[in-house]
Amino acid sequence: MSTMEELFTYPPSRDMSCPFDPPPGVTEIARSDEPIRRVQIWDGTPAWLVTRYAEARQVLADNRFSADPSTPGFPEKSAAYAATVGQDKNLRTLDNPEHDRQKRMVIRDFTVKRVEAIRPKIQETVDGLIDAMLTRGAADVVTDLAFPVPTMVICELLGVPYADRAYFGGRSNTCLSREATPEEAAQAGKDLYEYLDGLIDQKIKEPADDMVSRLAVEQLANGTLSRKQVVEMARIMLVAGHETTANMIALSTLALLRHPDQAAEIRESRHLPFIANAVDELLRYLSVAHTGRRRAANEDVEVGGVLIRKGEGVIVANNVADRDASVYENPEQLDIHRPNARATVAFGYGIHQCIGQLLSRVELQVVHGTLWRRIPSLRLAVPFDEIKFKDDGSVYGLFALPVTWDAG
Amino acid sequence: MTDPGSPISVSVDTGLCASSGNCAMTAPAVFTQDDQEGTVILLQPHPGLEEKANVEQAEELCPVSAIRVAWADPATRTSGSKQKTQ
Numbered sequence: 001m002s003t004m005e006e007l008f009t010y011p012p013s014r015d016m017s018c019p020f021d022p023p024p025g026v027t028e029i030a031r032s033d034e035p036i037r038r039v040q041i042w043d044g045t046p047a048w049l050v051t052r053y054a055e056a057r058q059v060l061a062d063n064r065f066s067a068d069p070s071t072p073g074f075p076e077k078s079a080a081y082a083a084t085v086g087q088d089k090n091l092r093t094l095d096n097p098e099h100d101r102q103k104r105m106v107i108r109d110f111t112v113k114r115v116e117a118i119r120p121k122i123q124e125t126v127d128g129l130i131d132a133m134l135t136r137g138a139a140d141v142v143t144d145l146a147f148p149v150p151t152m153v154i155c156e157l158l159g160v161p162y163a164d165r166a167y168f169g170g171r172s173n174t175c176l177s178r179e180a181t182p183e184e185a186a187q188a189g190k191d192l193y194e195y196l197d198g199l200i201d202q203k204i205k206e207p208a209d210d211m212v213s214r215l216a217v218e219q220l221a222n223g224t225l226s227r228k229q230v231v232e233m234a235r236i237m238l239v240a241g242h243e244t245t246a247n248m249i250a251l252s253t254l255a256l257l258r259h260p261d262q263a264a265e266i267r268e269s270r271h272l273p274f275i276a277n278a279v280d281e282l283l284r285y286l287s288v289a290h291t292g293r294r295r296a297a298n299e300d301v302e303v304g305g306v307l308i309r310k311g312e313g314v315i316v317a318n319n320v321a322d323r324d325a326s327v328y329e330n331p332e333q334l335d336i337h338r339p340n341a342r343a344t345v346a347f348g349y350g351i352h353q354c355i356g357q358l359l360s361r362v363e364l365q366v367v368h369g370t371l372w373r374r375i376p377s378l379r380l381a382v383p384f385d386e387i388k389f390k391d392d393g394s395v396y397g398l399f400a401l402p403v404t405w406d407a408g
Numbered sequence: 409m410t411d412p413g414s415p416i417s418v419s420v421d422t423g424l425c426a427s428s429g430n431c432a433m434t435a436p437a438v439f440t441q442d443d444q445e446g447t448v449i450l451l452q453p454h455p456g457l458e459e460k461a462n463v464e465q466a467e468e469l470c471p472v473s474a475i476r477v478a479w480a481d482p483a484t485r486t487s488g489s490k491q492k493t494q
Binding site: 060061100103104107108110111112113114342343348349350351353357358361 | 426427440445468
């Protein structure tokens, strides 16, 4: 497929003078009269970019668009993804009926009831981390709160030792990085595979009350999942379960530091539905899984007046769709009172909507329901323009968030 | 509470359900989930009017359109978000 015109390369860079906003180039496409447009990705492969809310949901809900990177035309995120994560057959990449078959094996850990049942445990974790921050007198929110919360929660849920966090954390970061070479990413992916493969042996010998044990003792033993499938399930849960929420905690804390009036409202509130709405709005506004949901058409499908042909790739810019002015009033503003914040597509839509979305929401609710109340004078310890944004991977976030507060 | 005279009529398609839990999060008095498979269980096919906004939002949020809310009088209908999408 060749074209004389120069295609827009997706994703472009952000404008770092507006670090909470999606790249202006994509926002311009969304507001143009051509909101579904041919673009090219890192390796020059063309794909359709979908930028508005209605069409974003339409594509993500239509199973004629495959999430399997081996589908012809699939626009992979990076060379590193192509080398590792994209090779996995897991919940992120499987189409139906296999997707739903495997999802049903693990969904019991993610229901509303189950997630509410562990809310007190998450509260205890957050309280402990904030106690430690207060004792030390200064903190980096990224390392002292944002990463520990979801990492502890997912470790407990999966049965992965928290002590191994440096090992799997570094490798999972490499797998998601746009900067990693395919060789580095492949090695990191292989390390994670072997690590989890070894964990399965351990769980077979000494099963505990956790997801990996159940997969080993039930699905692996009765043959409904192969050993490789169990490892890949554990790997996607581990990687997706901590990077996304961790970066969201850090970035949302910074966003509220930049909107002190809204932080104050959260601090004063004891009303969980209000905190929950604030979290939904932060998810919409920040949309950290920011490099688009990738699909390839298995059939010709018309979307928003554009015919997408079988074998063509599609990128749904859900972060830009969540700024669609026909859905959200003043979409560029953070507004924790927004009545329809929950309509966010930050977690995706359709069968691949994030399996951990309820868990992630509760983690964020507990963090923001606690942090601002426990440390009312929380503020940046460095000038805002010294904050380094993590823009090198498929999850947007911060490298560090140094904060301070009034003693006593 | 269930109101036999309610103009609201909710139905769910468990065959379509993707176990996302959006409905049980948004309208917990009307929807819950199967503990094992996470699929929707309809607690109240005719919820009272106090659930109107919640069930409409649940219908709007369901990522696989497995929820239908019907109204005896369509004029009473409002939408959870500004734009109604299919």
